[in-house]
Amino acid sequence: MKKKYFFPSFVIAAIILLTSSFYYLPYYVSKPGMAKELEPIIHVENGFDEKGNFMLTTVRMGKANIYSYTIAKFSKYQENFPIKAIRREDETDEEYNVRQLHLMDSSKFYAIETAYKKAGIPINYDYQGVFVLNVMPKMPADGKLKAGDRIFKVDEHEFESSAQFIEYVSSKKEGDKVKFKIERKNKISDVELSLKTVPQTGKVGVGIGLVDDKEIVVKPAVSIESKDIGGPSAGFMFSLEIYNQLIEEDLTRGYQIAGTGTIDSNGNVGKIGGIEQKIVAADKAGAEIFLAPNENGAPDSNYVAALETAKDIKSKMKIVPINTFDDAVTYLLDLKEK
Template identity: 30%
Template sequence: MKFRSTASTAPVPGSRRRTRTIVVGALPVVVLFALTGMTRIPGTDVDLTVPFAAEGEGPTFNTLGEVDGVPVVDITGVDGDELDQTSGNLNMTTVAVRTKMTLPQMMGRWLASDDTVVPLETVIPANSSADEVARQNAAAFASSESNATVAAMNHLGRPLETVIYDVSDGAPADGTVKTNDVVTSVDGDRVTLPSDISDAIGGKKPGDEVTLGIRRDGRDVTEQVTLGEMPEELQGDADVEAASGGNGRAYLGVTMVAQPADGIRVSYNLRDIGGPSAGLMFSLAVVDKLSPGELSGGEFVAGTGTIDADGTVGPIGGITHKIAAAEHAGATVFLVPRGNCDEATSKSYDGDITLLAVDSLDGAVKALDARNAGQDAETCS
C-alpha cells in the first residue's frame, strides 16, 4: 500500500460540519467556566485568562501611624526629647494590580470601575514570571527604604555609614564579610555610602584582591577578599550591581545599606508592599519625627514618588489611581512628582485636593512648610 504526503488534506465529506459542531458546542462551556471565575477548564490545558492587567486604587498607609500595633516608621537610638511627637497624616499610596483575569472579569473591571486596563507585559515583562516580578518589587522596596533613610539623614545633617545587610551564599565575600559589618574603607580609602564601595570595586576586575576596613562588634578589623565575576543574572542593572557590591564585571557579593552613624536606627514595617514609590513619604516621616514642628500642619497629606540617596524625587506609575485613593481616604493635599504632573491633572477628582509639585525631598519639605505658613507653594497645573 502506498501513502501520499501532502501539505493539506481535503476533508472527508461531513468532517467540516462535525468540527464546526464540536467547536460551537464547546463555546458555551468555555464561557460558563470563564463566568464562574475559573482560569482553566478542569482536566485540560485550556487557559481562560487574558493577557491584560487592571490597575486601580490600592490601600494607603499613614507613615506617621501604626500597622498592627507597630509604627510604620520606627526610629530608635534617640533620646526621648529628640523624637518629635507628630500628628496628622503623611500617607504613602499604592496601586492595586489584578492579573489572571478571564475575559468577563476584565470587561467588568473596564466597564464598571475606574480601573485602567493595560497589556500584561507592562506589569509582568515578557520572559519574567509573577514570582520574579514580586522579588524585583520587593528588592526595589528595600532599596527605597535605604534611600529614604539616607536622604532624610542628609537633609537633617546627620552622619551616615554603610552596613552589610546580607552576604550571598558562595559569593567572594562569603565566609569573610559578615552581616552587620560596617565597612569603613576600601584599600585604605575612607567610604561612607554603598555607592562609594561599589565605585571603588567598579575600578577593579575579577581576580583582584581588595582590602576592606570593617568595624565588627565594636572592633576595627581588615579583611582581604578576592573579587569574582559578576553573575550573568545581575549584569546590566546598575542598581542591582551596586547593591551587590559591584559595578561592572567585578563582584563582591554583598547587599549593602546605609544607616545613620550616630546610633539612630530606622526601620520600616510595612509588609507585602512592593516597588520604589514609597520612598518620598518614608523620608518625610523620618524628617518629621526627627525635627521640630509638624510637616503635615495637622492636615491629611498624602503623596508618592521614588527617592534617590541624594533626595531627588522621581515619577511613578498609576498616579491618578493613587490620588483618587488618597482623596477617598480623606487627603486634602497630595505630593506629586513633577514628572507626573501632566498625567495627574489629566483627570478630575471627586473633591477638592491640592496637588503640590515636588522634585526633591528638600523641595517637598519647603512646599509643606510654605503651605503651613499660609504661603503659596507650586502646584501641578
Template identity: 35%
Template sequence: MSTVQRLYWRRPKRILLYVLAALLATVLILMNFIALPYYIYAPGEALPLQPMVDVQGGHKTDKGAFLMTTVYVVYAANVYDFLYGLFLPHHQILPATEVNGGLTNSQYDQLEAFMMKAAHQNAEIAALHYLHKPISIATLGVIVLSVERGSTAYGHLVPGDVITGVNGISLSDPNRIFTVLQHAKVGEPISLTVLHHGRIEQMTLHLKLLPAVAGQVSKRPGLGVFLAPDQVVHSPIHITIHSGDIDGPSAGLMFTLEIINQLAPGNLTKGYRIAGTGTMSANGSVGQIGGAAHKVVAASEAGAQYFFVPADTAAGDTNALHAIEEARKIGTHMKVIPVKTLQQAINFLQSLPPKTG
C-alpha cells in the same frame, strides 16, 4: 400528525437544548480557570505613616499627617476578572510583561517585597543625611533580586546572590556594574565574583539582547537580572518601619518625610493631610513609580490637601502628567505637587502657612 408523532419531534429539540445548556455551562466554568496575561490596576488606600514609623528619640504629632498611597494590583486570573477591570471606573488593564518584566508571579512578588525593604533603607539613609545625623553605610555589592527565565544568568545566578565584583573590580560602588552593563555589547563576556550559596565563586557570563521593558524604547544587552545595592546601615538612631504586606518602592519619599518630621523640631505637615508617592534614592532623588493616577484618586478620597508626585524629567516620564490629568478629571480640590528631590518637597512644605481650623 398524531400525538405520538409530535412528541417524537419535540424530544430531539429538548435534547439539543440540554446539550447546548451543558456546553454553555462547561464553557463558563472553564473560563474561570483560563488565566490571562494581564494585571488590573485600581486605586488603593492612603494610609497615615505615623503609626507605621517609629524613630528612636523622635516625636509624633496629632496635627496633620503624611500619607502613603497604594495601588491595588490584581492578576487577571480569568476572563471574569478581566471584564471586571474593563468596566469599573478608575480601573486599568495592563499586559503582564509591562508590569512584571516577564517574571513569574512568585518572582514578581519577591521582587516587590525586596524593593519595599530597600525603600525602608533608602528612606533612613536620605533622612539621616538630610538632618546631618550620624550614619555609616557598608556596601557589600549588589544583590540579585530576580532572574529572568531564559536569560544568560538563568541557571547560574539565583535571588539572594550577592555580586561583589565585576571584571576584577570590587563593587564597593554598586553603580559600577550598571555602568559596565550600560556600555557593554551583546555577546561580550562579563566576569563576576559572586557570593553564591554562602561561597565565593567566579562566573563568566555572556551578555544577551534583552527585550525592552516599560520605560525603555529599545532592546538592550544585559544579564537578565534585577539588581539592587546590598548595604548595611549603621546609626545610633534606631528607625523601624512597619509596612505590613504592602510591597514595592514607591513609598520611599513619604517614608523619608515622616522620619524627618519625627526627628526635626516643629511639624513639617503644618497641620495638613499630605499624601504622595515616589521612590527615594539614598542621595535624595525622587524617582518614577507606577499607578500615579490611581494614587491621586486614593489620596483625594482620603481627604488629602496636597499630593507629591515625581516630576517628569526624562524622556518617557509620565507620573506628573498622569497625576495632574487625573486630578482634573475627578474634580478634586487637592493640589498636585511634582518634585524631583527631597529638598524640593521640604521647601514646599516649609512655604505652607500653618493650617487653621
C-alpha cells in the same frame, strides 16, 4: 419538562463561571489601592509626634481573569497592561516579586539617607554582599541560584561592592570554576559553578542580574514595616515621615497629606506609575493635600495627570508640584497651621 433540566444546567453554568475565574489572561489589571498613614509603620527611636498625617498611596495590581479584564476595560480608573509591559523578558513570577520587594527596600534605603542627611545626622553603610534579582536561562546559574539569594563570598573572598564582585569574576576565563557562599531563606550553603561567556556583555559570568545588598546604619535607629508592599513609589513619602520624626517642628501642620514619588540619594523626586489611581485612593481616604512629582515642569508629568484626575473626580484636595525633597519641606514649612 423544562424544569427537569434547569438544575443540571444551572450547575454546569456555575462550574463554567467558577473555572473561568481561575483562567488568567496575559494581562495585569491595576486599580486604585489605599492611602495608608505612615506614622504607625515608621518608627524613629525617640522620634517626635505629629498632629496630622503623611500617607503613602498604592495601586492594586494583579493578574487578569476574564472578569477583572472586562471590568477594567469599561472602568475609567482601572487599566489593563500586557504582561510584557510589567515584567521583563523571561522574568518569572518569583523574580518579578523579588524585584518589586527589592525596589521597596531601595526606596527605604534612599528615604532614610535623604532624611538623615537633611537632619544633619551622620550615616554609615554595612555592605553584606550581592543580591540575586534574576537568573538567565541556559547559563551556569540556571537551576543552581534563585532570585532572592544573597551571595556574600566568592572563593572565600569578601567584597565591598557589587562592582568588585563583578570585576573579580570577569577577570577569570570561560570554564574556570568559582565557589559562591550563599544565603537562602536563612540557610547557608556553597554553590560551585563554571563560568561561561554572557552573550549580552561578552564577559564571563554565571548569568545573574544582581545589585548591592547593603544596609544603612543610623542613630537614632529607624524601622519601616512595609510588609508585602512592593515597588519604589513610596520612597518620597517615607523620607518626609522619617524627617518629620527626626525634627521637633511638625511639618504636617495638622493636615492629612498624601503623595507619591521615588526618591534618590540626592533627594530628587521621580515619576511613578498609576498616579490617577493614587489620586482616587487619596481622595477616598480624606487627604487634603497631595504631593505629586512635577518632573521639572514636563507637560506629561505626574503633577499634570494628578491635576486632571482631581478635577475629574471633583476632589477638594490641593495638588502640589514637587521636584525635590527640599521643595516639599519648603512648601510644608510655609503652610498655615491648622
